[in-house]
Amino acid sequence: xxxxxxxxxxxxxxxxxxxxxxxxxxxxxxxxxxxxxxxxxxxxxxxxxxxxxxxxxxxxxxxxxxxxxxxxxxxxxxxxxxxxxxxxxxxxxxxxxxxxxxxxxxxxxxxxxxxxxxxxxxxxxxxxxxxxxxxxxxxxxxxxxxx
Numbered sequence: 001x002x003x004x005x006x007x008x009x010x011x012x013x014x015x016x017x018x019x020x021x022x023x024x025x026x027x028x029x030x031x032x033x034x035x036x037x038x039x040x041x042x043x044x045x046x047x048x049x050x051x052x053x054x055x056x057x058x059x060x061x062x063x064x065x066x067x068x069x070x071x072x073x074x075x076x077x078x079x080x081x082x083x084x085x086x087x088x089x090x091x092x093x094x095x096x097x098x099x100x101x102x103x104x105x106x107x108x109x110x111x112x113x114x115x116x117x118x119x120x121x122x123x124x125x126x127x128x129x130x131x132x133x134x135x136x137x138x139x140x141x142x143x144x145x146x147x
Contacts, residue, residue: 008020008023009086009090014139014140014143017086017089017139017142018135018136018139020090021089021090021092021093021135021138021139022093022132022135024090024093024094024097025093025094025096025097025131025132025135026097027094027097028093028094028095028096028097028098028101029097029098029100029101029104029128030097031097032097032098032101032105033100033101033104033105033124036104036105036108036109037108039108040107040108040109040110040111040117041111043109043111043112044111044112047112048112050112050113051110051113051116056110056113056116056119059106059110059116059120060103060106060119060120060123062106063102063103063106063120063123063124064103064123064127066102067099067100067102067103067123067127067130068099070095070096070098070099070102071096071099071127071130071131071134073095074092074093074095074096074099074131074134075092075134075138077091077092077095078091078092078138078141078142079138079141085142085143086142088138088142089135089138089139089142092134092138093135093138096131096134096135097131099127099128099130099131100124100125100126100127100128100131101124102124102127103120103121103123103124103127104120104121104124106120107119107120107121107123107124
């Protein structure tokens with residue numbers, strides 16, 4: 001995977017840069033989210049009290065708010081004129097991996113409430129799709145800056 005990533009970054013083709021940025025995005029999400037699974041399971045085994053639906057909704061709102069903030073900061077990083085275009089795109093992709101990780105990790109804290117965990121993971125899926133869909137625009141903006 002690492003060789004393919006290096007090859008895609010160095011090729012100079014926009015489609016390869018999109019692919020490389022999406023690999024970076026997936027790796028960033030995995031690094032942030034995977035530790036939440038065993039930690040959430042360990043917390044669930046401790047027998048936590050169930051959260052009322054209002055608190056679950058508040059956590060979901062917090063997850064959406066923080067994911068939107070992460071995507072906004074990633075967009076800003078993608079348009080940073082002080083960085084070379086390829087680095088700006090990869091920086092934004094790495095940062096945007098945190099957008100779906102926030103609601104995912106919040107969902108991991110609710111393993112004892114499966115429906116609440118699934119709802120937060122659904123929000124994480126939407127955050128991942130939103131981040132994934134922004135990558136081509138960042139690459140296009142970087143290409144325009146290079147010209």
